[in-house]
Amino acid sequence: MSGSMRRTSVPPGPEARAGLTLRGVRIAIRAHVLIPALDLDIGPGECVTIMGRSGAGKSTLLAYIAGTMEPAFSAAGQVAIDGVDVTGLAPEQRRIGILFQDDLLFPHLSVGENLAFGLPASLRGIPARREAVERALAEAELAGFARRDPATLSGGQRARVALMRTLLAAPRALLLDEPFNKLDAQLRHDFRRFVFDHATERGLPILLVTHDVADATAAGGRTMTLEA
Amino acid sequence: MDDPHHGRVGAAVHEVTRARGGVLRLAPALTVAVFLLPIGAGLIGTALPAFGYLPAIGGRAFGIAPWRELFASPGIATAVRTTVVTGIAATLVSVALALGFCAVAHGRRWTRRIGGMLAPILATPHAAVAIGFAFVVAPSGWIARALSPWLTGWALPPDIATVGHASGWPLVLCLVAKETPYLILMIAGALHQVPAARHLGIARMLGYGVTEAWLKVILPQIYPQIRLPILAVLAFSLSVVDVALILGPSNPPTLAVLAVRWFGDADIANYFPGAAAACLLFAIVVGAMMAWVALEHAGEAVGRRWIARGTRSGAASIGARAAFAMTIALCAGSALAIVGMSIWSFAAQWRFPDALPGSLTLGNWSRLWASLAVPVATTLALALAATLIALLLVVCCLENESRTHRRAGDRALWILYVPLLVPQIAFLFGAQVLLVSTGLDGTFGAVVWAHLIFVLPYLFLSLADPWRALDPRYARSATSLGATPLELLLRIKLPLLMGPVLIACAVAFAVSVGQYLPTLFAGSGRVATLTTDAVTLSAGADRRVIGVYALLQAALPCCAYLLAVALPAWRMAHRRARWT
Secondary structure (H helix, E strand, O other): OOHHHHHHHOOOOHHHOOOEEEEEEEEEEOOEEEEEEEEEEEOOOOEEEEEOOOOOOHHHHHHHHHOOOOOOEEEEEEEEEOOEEOOOOOHHHHOEEEEOOOOOOOOOOOHHHHHHHHOOOOOOOHHHHHHHHHHHHHHOOOOOOOOOOHHHOOHHHHHHHHHHHHHHOOOOEEEEEOOOOOOOHHHHHHHHHHHHHHHHHOOOOEEEEEOOHHHHHHHOOEEEEOOO | OOOHHHHHHHHHHHHHHHHHHHHHOOHHHHHHHHHHHHHHHHHHHHHHHHOOOEHHHOEOOOOOHHHHHHHHOOOHHHHHHHHHHHHHHHHHHHHHHHHHHHHHHOOOHHHHHHHHHHHHHHHOOHHHHHHHHHHHHOOOOHHHHHHOOOOOOOOOOOOOOOOOOOOOHHHHHHHHHHHHHHHHHHHHHHHOOOOHHHHHHHHHHOOOOHHHHHHHHHHHHHHHHHHHHHHHHHHHHHHOOHHHHHHOOOOOOOHHHHHHHHHOOOOHHHHHHHHHHHHHHHHHHHHHHHHHHHHHHHHHHHHHHHHHOOOOOOHHHHHHHHHHHHHHHHHHHHHHHHHHHHHHHOEEEOOOOOOOOOEEOOHHHHHHHHHHHHHHHHHHHHHHHHHHHHHHHHHHHHHHHHHHOOOOOHHHHHHHHHHHHOOHHHHHHHHHHHHHHHOOOOOHHHHHHHHHHHHHHHHHHHHHHHHHHOOHHHHHHHHHOOOOHHHHHHHHHHHHOHHHHHHHHHHHHHHHHHOOHHHHHHOOOOOOOHHHHHHHHHOOOOHHHHHHHHHHHHHHHHHHHHHHHHHHHHHHHHHHHHHO
């Protein structure tokens, strides 16, 4: 087994894993302050839920953490992952995974190619990459779907592919931006389990924003409410 | 909604729609006929003489003699090679630059106004840009002047070949400078149809830089929409005449220029090999398009493997950044080219190697004023007539579309692109033969029609998207207030769409002003416009004279564009003023 493969599959030692840390995060749009000052520590495998009405700044907070915030907002504060400050880094260098309400699978790629897009390039060789994709599909109970067009999948199947694509990129934290919203009740329940099981199994700190109390209950961790 | 009155109005409106729809329903067929008929008839009229049949000048025997003559003519192999190499090189480079530029520029704030920034380059006729480029790169041109004598030591223009170089590089350079902005604009339009920002965001979260993500995620999704414009660039680059006359090699020239020379020859027997050359060019264009489609398939296979490898190395973004810089440099070059010719038009004397003229004067303009009046008036009249007729037809087509709720599909798009995909020379000679036989050649109407062939598709393409995007609720609420379909069109839709309509008209106007070959052939050489005169003069007239023509040629479409932008803004300001 090559060293590079090890790096992606084996988590680093506990001393390096401080999880996701926010220090003094403040978000405003023009003179209107959405989040005055937020300190938050989310340990590995822990899930924190932030509740709030739409427009309260939940999604903007996640965009700030991810580094993709719209320039219309102004924000300050530190984002650190496993003790390393990532605030100044470009989004693509932060290694933060994010899931949205929409699965955002790329329509020009097959299901397998979507997953391969997420896989790091350090995993080399077509057979090894194909195997990693097949393994991810099997985990998502979608074995044999690699060549399918994403458009032929059901909503629940697409959501699972989107999560696997995110996880294959080996993120160090997972942000969930109301990803369960569009699914119907039974699917929502199943997909929630699927997400939390896989993320905690990998020891990822999870930050979930939602306006659905059931999501927060299912997440099981601390819950905060944004008042804006 | 259950209001019975509302239902009655709805039914009445529906009846009126049906009654009025009669005339409108003819609009699409009429519009298509306006440009497809002359192209079809012209292609046949060119193909027949290519096989020896042209009774008007005594050709009655079918045979391959014209082809033998064509292939026996000196330098024909070189001409074909130059045509293929310059045409394909110009297309490949334009596409690569446009894609690289868009990959790097995507999402930046200033790109929101990219259309306005590129408008002057797009609106300036090819011939004017080519004339300007000729001055920039000539041995006695601006680059040589800027470097002389301090660096080069040249006190006289050096004896080196640039303009007209056998390899055709100045031709490729000018085509790339003109076609890259066009492709960028087409890409910008296609981007509205995919969730580009969100897909780029997700790709970045997966570790890809913006540029690499654009190439891997956005480009494959928009490619189907920019495919026809790319094929149009390919066809244009292979068959362009005015730019090749000004910048291309002269002996032998490109195939299209060779055909034009034969068609313009005093010896009418040369029509036969000319027709064969035009048909050969048509075949080359078709072959090149097929090769391009094969290249697309190969590119897709390679691209899929590239994407599946998951590399985030950013090697592609280095190339894209280089393309971005080159595009900016080329746009600056185009601007310099026009500025250079503008300066010439005011130069009293401009000796080599001075970087700027010694003194400026209005003398060139006042001397030429009398001889300019006719071509300026003709250019304006042709452009206005073609634009207004095209606008009428296009509005009827689009209105018919919204009344019948049947949108023109993909096949209609291909039909619209036919004038841009068929080489002009392949059908213009045949069309001219028909015009001569009916005695219509050289008339104003014939030239307007020839311009319409190219004005119509551009006007349709620029107006269709904003028209279709108009919120249908305006129409519904006006209808429920009792407006007839005609009132709805004149008092609601057209005023709401005033901006896009004016822009589309400016595009159409610019297309007409830039037409060289259609004016030449439909006008039988007797209808002189700024563009035909400028191309003729470029062969060796005084640069001060050429400068006047090139500047006027560039100024007319740019003024039209400015007017199209300024009018709605002025109207808005006026309206606000009234409110306060």
